[in-house]
């Protein structure tokens with residue numbers, strides 16, 4: 001398991017983007033406090049639920065409560081703003097309606113925000129960290145990526161890269177895809193057998209819990225040649241159907257898959273204050 005030093009630069013940039021996109025918050029002490037509280041919350045997610053003083057679980061509950069208080073203040077502030085002043089995830093959740101025209105309650109908006117940060121923060125930061133690791137390990141790949149970045153840089157007149165730029169950057173897209181395959185950030189998912197089923201000669205009784213081991217798909221030599229090798233060029237041709245499931249599949253497909261890409265391009269194609277692309281810092 002990988003542990004990022006906290007706050008690592010990748011964590012910091014990822015969380016600052018989350019602050020901006022989810023709540024229109026600028027970097028500063030409030031965001032730093034929230035980042036620390038999320039760290040406390042994460043460390044209590046997969047522990048025994050022992051709510052006693054000193055336990056990681058109790059600390060996580062306390063962090064969650066403090067986060068909810070901060071989010072509630074932001075939500076109340078938004079209610080006093082004129083419509084359209086901000087346009088972020090919280091605004092979207094406050095406005096969204098079901099088929100009968102019902103909006104989410106305040107509590108539901110806050111619960112959704114916390115859940116989405118949990119789903120999207122560490123996953124994104126850790127996977128981008130893996131890209132930086134692979135790029136520093138394979139200088140020829142870094143060189144090709146940098147060349148593509150430089151061409152894009154030369155052709156641009158504005159400061160920001162656009163969605164159109166992102167789709168044109170073929171090699172960078174392959175690097176992202178290959179990182180997600182090999183790093184296996186989400187290595188498995190849980191499912192419940194709603195009916196009895198048979199799979200490859202095995203009977204799976206109704207109501208059994210099943211683990212879908214996606215890491216196996218991504219590192220199986222029947223699906224990918226030399227699977228443990230980081231090779232973005234393998235994406236010159238598409239993968240066999242069903243063998244690439246980094247964001248899951250079916251109705252529970254990852255809701256944040258496009259946001260992940262935006263975050264990647266922010267970091268891989270970011271300029272520092274001297275106008276250099278951040279990727280130039282490697283190698």
Ligand code: HEM
Pocket residue numbers: 116117119120121123124127185186189190245246247248249251252253254255256257259260
């Ligand atoms: C590299 C980053 C990420 C990876 C590898 C990843 C992976 C996944 C996977 C495999 C699933 C399906 C789980 C299942 O089938 O049981 C999933 C679901 C989900 N992801 Fe992501 N995720 C990432 C980032 C994000 C981000 C940035 C967000 C949002 C901010 C997000 C929000 C969600 C949500 C809400 C679901 C549940 C969807 C549903 O059940 O309908 N994820 N993710």
